[in-house]
Amino acid sequence: MTQSALASLKHAIPQPYWLDAEGPLPAFTRQVGEVRCDLAVVGGGFTGLWTALLARQRHPDKRIVLIEARECGGAASGRNGGFCAPSISHGVSNALKRWPKEAEALIRLGRQNLDDLQRDIERFGLGAEFEREGKLTLATTPWQIEGLKAQQRKYERFGIDCQYLEGDALKAYLDSPLYSVGLFESNYALLNPAKMVRELRRACLEQGIELYEHSPVSNLVRHADGLTLETAYGVVHTDRLALATNIFTSLLPGLKSKVIPIYDYALTTQPLSAEQLKRIGWEGRYGIVDSGNQFHYWRKTRDNRILWGGYDAIYPFAGRLDEGLTHRPETFVRLAEQFLEAFPQLGDIAFSHAWGGIIDSSARTTLFTGSDADGRIAYALGFTGQGVSASRFAAATMLDLLANQKTERTTLKMLSRAPVRFPPEPFRYLAVNLAQRGLEREDRTGQRNLLLRTMDAFGVGFDS
Missing domain, CATH: 3.50.50.60 (FAD/NAD(P)-binding domain)
Known part of the structure; x- marks a missing residue:
């Protein structure tokens, strides 16, 4: 672990930024x-x-x-x-892969649901800092780039507005040495949860x-x-x-x-100045994700902190539900190191909050x-x-x-239709960990192993 990552976490409060910021x-x-x-x-x-x-x-x-x-x-x-998606199916690709016959309906209903949600926010006067400013998906490896191009074709098939970005066009949205191409979709929202x-x-x-x-x-x-x-x-x-x-x-x-708990983690920085944001070319209010199976997601808060989360997705043996597991120093250090790799221009950054939460994950x-x-x-x-x-x-x-x-x-x-049930322990823990190792290997090599291909064939997946 690097000293700069450790130093950046020196004053990070061990609780969710959103809940802390809202006060009593x-x-x-x-x-x-x-x-x-x-x-x-x-x-x-x-x-x-x-x-x-x-x-x-x-x-x-x-x-x-x-x-x-x-x-x-x-x-x-x-x-x-x-992140407030125009989807009920975990995205267009997931709808097409798992429910091809009703994919068109799922995509339409997901977009309609986001419209209806925005209308309800306005109707009830919900001050939730709702911003419909889009999302940028980034890629770095050749197989991720091909995946983004395939995603662009799927979006165009269903009339979803998007823009493929590389070179200077990408730097106008984000300037990071880790990412070479991006796909921007305008119909995506963020809010303060x-x-x-x-x-x-x-x-x-x-x-x-x-x-x-x-x-x-x-x-x-x-x-x-x-x-x-x-x-x-x-x-x-x-x-x-x-x-x-x-x-x-x-x-x-x-x-x-039918569901398992997956622990997900995030950091927030101290508020960034306009000059700091300009260093990384991120002057809009859109959210950002990368294309890895072990992916990161990041966005700005109202006061221009960067929320940086994801990558580690931890399943505890027997699905233990424990607030103590939402505090995982090794993950916080890893996230800090990865942030500094993505944005060396912000080497003097300090994180204000570090926390985790539980995702209820189904097998599809x-x-x-x-x-x-x-x-x-x-x-x-x-x-x-x-x-x-x-x-x-x-x-x-x-x-x-x-x-x-x-x-x-x-x-x-x-x-x-109910998803496939997870097997009993210890087979559940073993299966989840084997799947995670396969996903990590695919991120490194672009090769999907036999276990993951078999899971695909049976409509079973693992994601966070």
Whole structure:
């Protein structure tokens, strides 16, 4: 490890930048006693908050209750990079590879969902620092460059605006010695995830939704005429239940083997000056990613910090859920070293925050939905790091399922067919690590090994 990387982390605060910047949490109410409602939503991240808010638009007079184990947005929704994709399928290539017959619908619905999300942000006055300024994807190796060219052709096939960049044209967007070509797409957004959560929370309260935090649900009891949720201080009786708990699957144990926790990590710099940003040729507000399987993502905050994350994707044995695992010094040092390699012009940079979070990953890298208890329970999970915008689509799909409505959303094979289950331990840990080694080797050589090709043939993948 380099001394410059270590020095850059000397004052990095070990908590998510977004949550730290937003300051003290708003006052909360704990669920106490007995409550009866028409719809209960468990989980106060993006998916749960969107579910409650969209449910209110459909049902102005029903009693809607949202229950969160800690504070709204304290898990993945408040810790991510804020990349807001025009996709529900983890991108165009993934849609074409896994669901070729419905790829056109998936791509159209993903773009429509981002439009609808922006309209809702404006309609409810959500001050989430929403910026629809595009995304730049970078490549460096010959096989990554060919991949970008193939991606450009797919975009053009579906009428997606994009621009292939190299040489001086690329330097006008970003000047880094690591990257030789890029593909810029204009229809992509960024937002502040912690502000988005707090604004959704505010909108829910203003819409008359009862919101209980620090109220973990310990048990789900099914009755002939309804459902009962047991919390530490009371119970909630409900006719319908939407589960928006993502990786926390204890209320429906059958979902446990369909997703695994992957720990992802990020840093933010101190605010950069205009002169520093000019050194690296990055004067726009677009987000940036590279083309590796072990990829980086980076973006600017409102005060011009650079958020730099990704690369390491850590699966702990037995899928352990532990806040302590979100602090991983060796990953923070690696990220700092890689940042300095990408931007030697910023050799004097200092990082302000270093943190991690959990991604709920499915074996096909996209969300899925389903129902239980004769349609009285709906769930959505498996977003695999792509949930900032797709969570809204998932929320609408759960409400369709709970209403027993057959819609274009509910008939999508991507959403309605469960992904392949992960094998039990220790085979799960071994399989994930072998897949990761294969992906790392492909980044170095451009060669996809037999294991990865076999997984491709069965529609199974691993990504973050």
